[in-house]
Amino acid sequence: MALQSNLMGPCFGLLIILVLASTVGYGDQPHPTAELLRQHPIDSWLTNGGNLYNQRYSPLKQINVENVSGLKGVWRARLNGSGVGTAFSGEAQPLILDGVIYTITGADDVFAVDIETGEILWEYQSGLDPALKNICCSWTSRGVGLGDGKIFVGRLDGKLLALDIKTGKEIWNVQAERWQEGLTLTSAPLYYEGKVITGFAGAEYGVRGRVKAYSAENGELLWTFYTIPAPGEPGSDTWPKNSDIWQRGGGTVWHRPAVDPELGLLYFSTGNPGPAFNGAVREGDNLFTVSMIALDVSTGEYRWHYQQIHHDIWDYDASSPVVLFDMEYEGEMRKAIAEAGKTGWVYILDRITGEPLLGIDEQPVVQEPRQKTASTQPIPRGDAFAPQKMEMPLAGYKFVNEGHVFTPYWKEKIPVRPSSFGGTTWAPSSFDPRNKHLFVCGQDLVGLYVGGDEDGAIKDGEPQEQFLGGDFLFDSVRTGIFAAVDMKTNRLVWRQRWEDSCYSGSTVTAGDLVFTGKNDGRFVALDSRNGDVLWEFQTGAGVNAPPAVFEFQGKQFVAIYAAGALFAQSPRGDNLWLFSLEGELDEVAPDSSSGAAALKASGVDGAEVYATHCKLCHGANGEGGHGGGPALIGDLNPLTLKNTVTRGKGQMPAFGNTLTYDQFEAVLAYLKDGLGQ
Numbered sequence: 001m002a003l004q005s006n007l008m009g010p011c012f013g014l015l016i017i018l019v020l021a022s023t024v025g026y027g028d029q030p031h032p033t034a035e036l037l038r039q040h041p042i043d044s045w046l047t048n049g050g051n052l053y054n055q056r057y058s059p060l061k062q063i064n065v066e067n068v069s070g071l072k073g074v075w076r077a078r079l080n081g082s083g084v085g086t087a088f089s090g091e092a093q094p095l096i097l098d099g100v101i102y103t104i105t106g107a108d109d110v111f112a113v114d115i116e117t118g119e120i121l122w123e124y125q126s127g128l129d130p131a132l133k134n135i136c137c138s139w140t141s142r143g144v145g146l147g148d149g150k151i152f153v154g155r156l157d158g159k160l161l162a163l164d165i166k167t168g169k170e171i172w173n174v175q176a177e178r179w180q181e182g183l184t185l186t187s188a189p190l191y192y193e194g195k196v197i198t199g200f201a202g203a204e205y206g207v208r209g210r211v212k213a214y215s216a217e218n219g220e221l222l223w224t225f226y227t228i229p230a231p232g233e234p235g236s237d238t239w240p241k242n243s244d245i246w247q248r249g250g251g252t253v254w255h256r257p258a259v260d261p262e263l264g265l266l267y268f269s270t271g272n273p274g275p276a277f278n279g280a281v282r283e284g285d286n287l288f289t290v291s292m293i294a295l296d297v298s299t300g301e302y303r304w305h306y307q308q309i310h311h312d313i314w315d316y317d318a319s320s321p322v323v324l325f326d327m328e329y330e331g332e333m334r335k336a337i338a339e340a341g342k343t344g345w346v347y348i349l350d351r352i353t354g355e356p357l358l359g360i361d362e363q364p365v366v367q368e369p370r371q372k373t374a375s376t377q378p379i380p381r382g383d384a385f386a387p388q389k390m391e392m393p394l395a396g397y398k399f400v401n402e403g404h405v406f407t408p409y410w411k412e413k414i415p416v417r418p419s420s421f422g423g424t425t426w427a428p429s430s431f432d433p434r435n436k437h438l439f440v441c442g443q444d445l446v447g448l449y450v451g452g453d454e455d456g457a458i459k460d461g462e463p464q465e466q467f468l469g470g471d472f473l474f475d476s477v478r479t480g481i482f483a484a485v486d487m488k489t490n491r492l493v494w495r496q497r498w499e500d501s502c503y504s505g506s507t508v509t510a511g512d513l514v515f516t517g518k519n520d521g522r523f524v525a526l527d528s529r530n531g532d533v534l535w536e537f538q539t540g541a542g543v544n545a546p547p548a549v550f551e552f553q554g555k556q557f558v559a560i561y562a563a564g565a566l567f568a569q570s571p572r573g574d575n576l577w578l579f580s581l582e583g584e585l586d587e588v589a590p591d592s593s594s595g596a597a598a599l600k601a602s603g604v605d606g607a608e609v610y611a612t613h614c615k616l617c618h619g620a621n622g623e624g625g626h627g628g629g630p631a632l633i634g635d636l637n638p639l640t641l642k643n644t645v646t647r648g649k650g651q652m653p654a655f656g657n658t659l660t661y662d663q664f665e666a667v668l669a670y671l672k673d674g675l676g677q
Helices: 010-023 034-038 595-601 606-613 638-647 661-674
Strands: 072-078 095-097 100-104 110-114 120-124 145-147 150-154 159-164 170-175 190-192 195-199 210-215 221-226 258-260 265-269 291-296 302-307 323-329 332-340 346-350 360-364 376-380 414-416 430-432 437-444 447-451 470-474 479-486 491-498 506-509 513-517 522-527 533-538 548-552 555-562 575-580
Touching: 095 548, 100 575, 110 150, 145 190, 159 195, 258 323, 332 437, 346 376, 430 506, 437 506, 437 513, 506 548, 513 555, 606 661, 638 661
Parallel strands: none
Antiparallel strands: 072 575, 095 100, 100 110, 110 120, 145 150, 150 159, 159 170, 190 195, 195 210, 210 221, 258 265, 265 291, 291 302, 323 332, 332 346, 360 376, 414 447, 430 437, 437 479, 447 470, 479 491, 506 513, 513 522, 522 533, 548 555, 555 575
16 A cells, blocks of 8 residues: 555654554564563564573463374475584574574574575575684584674674674674684674673683673674683682683683563673683682673673582583573562583572572582692582482592592592583573473583693684693493473472483473474473473484474464584484474484484495594594594504594594494594595
8 A cells, every 4th residue: 555645644644653663573673672572482582592581481382282292394494504514513592583583503604584485585604714713512503693673693703793684684793702712602692772792602722701792783892791800800819819820711601691671680600610620720719610690781790690619620611591580489589590500400599699599508528639629519409400429430440439529530530420511511491480390401421530731821813722631531321311390499390311412402381391302303392291202203403402482373383403413413404494283294314414324324434434523523634623623643542542432532522322343443544544644
């Protein structure tokens, strides 16, 4: 309908404007308000975590325990092969707005996909340099941000940028930090009231952790908070005096922060101190590492902190997103914050003060003077969701403290349970506000720790070397844990063990469903009340990202990015799936060109196995690759190499359940002959 503006008076024109303002799609509005972002999403999924509280909860119940068995695929969009390869991980939760799904791959390529057709509307190609190094835990991104008519992207090369939401064209681009100095962006940026807020990864490379806020309009830096205090700042007395170790103190931030608009506070948690496995050079509690922190969201000013691990030497970084919620405790409504930790406990605090809400007791722990270990550690009251001690010794290793969490070590390999991979790592928890249950995705694995090594000096202007001060290996089969924990009591509601690690996170709904993923490519729905498996669907690649749940044109949908992940050792792909009760697409087999399927098809051809599983991390000629793997140059001890490949080491996952003996021998022969080593 054409408007005859020359015949209309100013009052009628104002009426037209008001009518249009009430009917336009949300994407046509300037920015998402704090009030909208704090609500449980219905016809959209506007931020990583579902709302500002990181609850990953949908109030929709059209899909429920009674009918979820009828869920099928509406369409499967292939993302042009982006992020497919051993070095990549697909861990991003999709965002939904005005009939469009936005997601990002492990290669930092961004896609806008039409909900009705599955057609790619636009694609942003990052063009990351293949020679990029200093990537901790695979090439990955855990999501994009959305607001102010823009899509916000944090890249592995340290760039933060804004794309036009309708076209994917770049609007602004800032070099937030330099990857050569060890700082990268892997978490989803947070949009809030005209600001883009992000933390930086890289504690493994001797960096000083930080969170920054930028203008959503033009990328101007607004404030910076350093998680490691400089001399004279609050917390600096927890680092050695007359030492510059604080400049490489770690404490980086893995995940998207949460916000309480009423309090005006921003919440996040931090990674391990550096060097990770040599506590001798950093005497003290090492604030603000492995801590939950609250800042003024407008200014970045410090408000409070709570340290989960004092003087961490186990790589027990707090990497899972914090979750905010309100609940009644001892007859009073309280504002709470919780995080599931690598120790296997959930830490629950008052988010106004940072004080423990259900009780966390400082208890004495076993000491190792050479590691300068802390005399006590915080022990939450309630149940651990993951095993924390060993039932029997590992053959060939000293059995200390039953391998219990906080068991110290020095130059001798000591087994500890959980390892640095669990309890839970980055995988986000989901929270059901109806019954106050937190759903935790984790794993059970024994780690072997050794420490006390010296690390090199900072190389100005050059890519930094790992700053670890020791090493860790794995000496058990990694199994998964999925658990429901009652936040009113911090007690288990139910718990189950999976045949493989849980490496996806989850989303819970009012239909009494928890959606989560399996490494073998299955997307599953559990009964949130008891953990029963109600539905499974083979997506064709490892489901290692949490889903988004939303309503479109009166119907409920579930979207999931299935691409596989390095540490899950899952089949790779480039799949974006959409599901509904009216879908007609059936399951698909895992891609034969990627992941475990490719390995099985490769026989004993060492060159082919190397190309499939080693090249991206270690380079085509063993010179070291963009996945962060070291060069394979010089004499290779077959026994050491086999132990490393089968058990894993440092950032390298274990291939013991994947490679056969013949395949290992073929790769070893190729390293010696084909690469001329």
